[in-house]
Amino acid sequence: MKPQRILLVEDERDAREALARALARAGYECSAAESSERAHAILRGEQGFDAAVLDVKLGDDDRAGLKLIRPLRATGTCTAIIVITAFADLDKVKQALNDGASYLIEKPFHAAELLAVLQRVWSEAQDTSHLVERALQRAGLTTKEVEVAKLVLKGLPSAEVASLVGISDKTVRQHLSQIYAKCGVATRSEFFHYVFPS
Amino acid sequence: MKPQRILLVEDERDAREALARALARAGYECSAAESSERAHAILRGEQGFDAAVLDVKLGDDDRAGLKLIRPLRATGTCTAIIVITAFADLDKVKQALNDGASYLIEKPFHAAELLAVLQRVWSEAQDTSHLVERALQRAGLTTKEVEVAKLVLKGLPSAEVASLVGISDKTVRQHLSQIYAKCGVATRSEFFHYVFPS
DNA sequence: TTCGGCATCCGACAAATGTCGGATGCTCGA
DNA sequence: TCGAGCATCCGACATTTGTCGGATGCCGAA
Numbered sequence: 001m002k003p004q005r006i007l008l009v010e011d012e013r014d015a016r017e018a019l020a021r022a023l024a025r026a027g028y029e030c031s032a033a034e035s036s037e038r039a040h041a042i043l044r045g046e047q048g049f050d051a052a053v054l055d056v057k058l059g060d061d062d063r064a065g066l067k068l069i070r071p072l073r074a075t076g077t078c079t080a081i082i083v084i085t086a087f088a089d090l091d092k093v094k095q096a097l098n099d100g101a102s103y104l105i106e107k108p109f110h111a112a113e114l115l116a117v118l119q120r121v122w123s124e125a126q127d128t129s130h131l132v133e134r135a136l137q138r139a140g141l142t143t144k145e146v147e148v149a150k151l152v153l154k155g156l157p158s159a160e161v162a163s164l165v166g167i168s169d170k171t172v173r174q175h176l177s178q179i180y181a182k183c184g185v186a187t188r189s190e191f192f193h194y195v196f197p198s
Numbered sequence: 199m200k201p202q203r204i205l206l207v208e209d210e211r212d213a214r215e216a217l218a219r220a221l222a223r224a225g226y227e228c229s230a231a232e233s234s235e236r237a238h239a240i241l242r243g244e245q246g247f248d249a250a251v252l253d254v255k256l257g258d259d260d261r262a263g264l265k266l267i268r269p270l271r272a273t274g275t276c277t278a279i280i281v282i283t284a285f286a287d288l289d290k291v292k293q294a295l296n297d298g299a300s301y302l303i304e305k306p307f308h309a310a311e312l313l314a315v316l317q318r319v320w321s322e323a324q325d326t327s328h329l330v331e332r333a334l335q336r337a338g339l340t341t342k343e344v345e346v347a348k349l350v351l352k353g354l355p356s357a358e359v360a361s362l363v364g365i366s367d368k369t370v371r372q373h374l375s376q377i378y379a380k381c382g383v384a385t386r387s388e389f390f391h392y393v394f395p396s
Numbered sequence: 397t398t399c400g401g402c403a404t405c406c407g408a409c410a411a412a413t414g415t416c417g418g419a420t421g422c423t424c425g426a
Numbered sequence: 427t428c429g430a431g432c433a434t435c436c437g438a439c440a441t442t443t444g445t446c447g448g449a450t451g452c453c454g455a456a
Contacts, residue, residue: 004336048335076327090288097295097302100322104295124298128396129274131326137246138202144403155383155391157442171404177444185353187412188443192390193353198326342433355412369434375414385442386413 005048006118007072008032009039009065010055010084019053022111036064040071047077051122053114056085056092063092069099079125082117084109128196135195139182148175152188153195203246204316205270206230207237207263208253208282217251220309234262238269247275249320251312254283254290261290267297277323280315282307326394333393337380346373350386351393 006028010016016032023030031049033039035058043049052072058064069081083096086107096104102121105114132153136146144165151161158176162169180186183194204226208214214230221228229247231237233256241247250270256262267279281294284305294302300319303312330351334344342363349359356374360367378384381392 048331050332073322076325076331079328079332088288088292090286090291093288093291093295094286094302097291097299101295104292124271126329126395127274128326128329128394130277131324131394132396133274134246134248134277142402152387153391153396155385155388157385157387159442167403168405170406173442173444174404180444186444187353187355188387189350189355189390190353192387192394193351196326196329196390196394197324198330198351340432357412365433366435368436371412371414372434378414384414 004029005050006030007039007042007049007052009034009036009052009058009068011035011058012055015055019111019114022115026115035059036061036068039068043071043075043077047075049077051080051082051118053082053084053118056083056096057087063095066092066095066099066101069096069101073100080118080121082114082121084114132195135183139179141179141182145175145179145182148172149179149191152176153192203227203229203248205237205240205247205250207232207234207250207256207266209233209256210253213253217309217312220313224313233257234259234266237266241269241273241275245273245275249278249280249316251280251282251316254281254294255285261293264290264293264297264299267294267299271298278316278319280312280319282312330393333381337377339377339380343373343377343380346370347377347389350374351390 006023008016008019008023008030010019010032011034013034016034020030020032031042031046033042052068054065054068056063056065061067065083065085069083072081080102081100082103082105083101084105084107085092088104088106093104102125103117105117132150136149141149147165148161151164152158156164158172159169162172165172176188176191180191183191185191185194204221206214206217206221206228208217208230209232211232214232218228218230229240229244231240250266252263252266254261254263259265263281263283267281270279278300279298280301280303281299282303282305283290286302286304291302300323301315303315330348334347339347345363346359349362350356354362356370357367360370363370374386378389381389383389383392
């Protein structure tokens, strides 16, 4: 899957418009801002951005872009945050990393690079396999139980799981009972919520 | 919730043992390795680490710790990866960020700092609210539908959702039908899987 | 060898879930 | 003002899900 909505914050008009065009051409819906203030204004209006591309330097402020990272992370929007900068110094990169940036690209760069990074970082952020692995591991499930659990977590009904695993649908439900007990839950929904806390 | 199992990779024996003790005291189950090779060996044996704490320099190799980041990310274990280093130079920090590290701590540091960072980074990584927001936004749900959807995603049965929202349980199911239609799914499980792809 | 844990099946039942058809009232924009 | 969209409710039904009691066979550790 691809990210859909992207927040682009870049103060230089040419660069901003070029990137916005590139993003649009690649099928993204892109909201562009030229300053921190505009970015915040946009965020107040609409949420639900999948990713943000932030220039580090905005106008006078040498690291205005970095200051946007924490608020963005806090809102819970924006899964992937990419920062771009012409002058990567140690301090800025450290801050970017520790504030929660996903990637840093140095100017000058090709739009294609950004698109590639965007795609990669996004799909990594979307990946929930670690949550699944962890939860199942922690619960101490047996081999078969893990097999069943993973298929159930794919949204399949018991009958489908049964035919895929090659056992009876009754047995699948039996296993599930056992799984639920180990996880301390009682229903399929609760099990999902156990694996994906929210 | 706290992370449970931690992979600690640090070549200096004193530091390693001190950290391992501190982590154990804080209630973590900690596997320590003194080299890349040992780390890989541990990973071959057991998976399911929640977090990794990596020293950047291991033995001769100036950035052996950094080289562990990608494999760790690739395995799908390890939600949080913290790197520690005595000499943070621009190049190393850039690599750490772009390879997928979550945080960088500079030596010398107090064990308490590490514990605090671990806790923070871990809970951020656990947070799936952005997935929820994104999915619901993308589906174009109405206000009420979002309200219902969020409670359902908390694992609550329709009846509970109904009493929390203050509407009839039938109505909740009605809303859910609508929600499923918008998301292109047919059951609660599929809906979970729509929100949390895995 | 014997016993506990794992995997497998069955029948039966209560509860939860999803769907259909139909209904009312509200609000906002054309 | 008139209809579309939203929110709300109802009854009824087929399906799915979770549980209970009971059963068999296998394997590995005690």
